[in-house]
Amino acid sequence: MSQEIFLYWGSGSTPCWRIQLVLEEKNLQYEQKLLSFEKQEHKSEEIMKLNPRGQLPTFKIGDLVINESIAACLYLEDNFKTQGTCLIPKESQPSILQRTFELLRTLEIFKSFAMKILSIMFGVHQ
Numbered sequence: 001m002s003q004e005i006f007l008y009w010g011s012g013s014t015p016c017w018r019i020q021l022v023l024e025e026k027n028l029q030y031e032q033k034l035l036s037f038e039k040q041e042h043k044s045e046e047i048m049k050l051n052p053r054g055q056l057p058t059f060k061i062g063d064l065v066i067n068e069s070i071a072a073c074l075y076l077e078d079n080f081k082t083q084g085t086c087l088i089p090k091e092s093q094p095s096i097l098q099r100t101f102e103l104l105r106t107l108e109i110f111k112s113f114a115m116k117i118l119s120i121m122f123g124v125h126q
């Protein structure tokens, strides 16, 4: 598969780093453009056309645009399985362990987000 890969990213953004790490681990050639959050470059026409949420990362591979960093990482692993580092274990036991950590981490993020909303809306503190 030889498709042009393009990543728009912003400094200090962990979802952007996530895709960059996978691209590097997979030894993939890609074009990238660093945009400034401060200058609102993530809300530019160029980005809004590809990613109506106006967020970074904005990721393009061939004609396909994937604007969720984890989905982009999974797509890359799925389509470049034998290239570079294998990022999802093939064996079921380690793969289940990896999924467990991913889910726990996601739940933690949701919990802290929900607590923040509760504290803003109802003054609930934990």
Ligand SMILES: N[C@@H](CCC(=O)N[C@@H](CS)C(=O)NCC(=O)O)C(=O)O
Binding pocket: 010, 012, 013, 014, 015, 016, 042, 054, 055, 056, 057, 067, 068, 069, 070
């Ligand atoms: N769920 C998205 C999150 C993307 C995201 O929240 N990006 C932030 C930077 S870390 C952003 O662009 N914020 C600017 C905005 O929402 O206007 C992903 O993982 O790709």
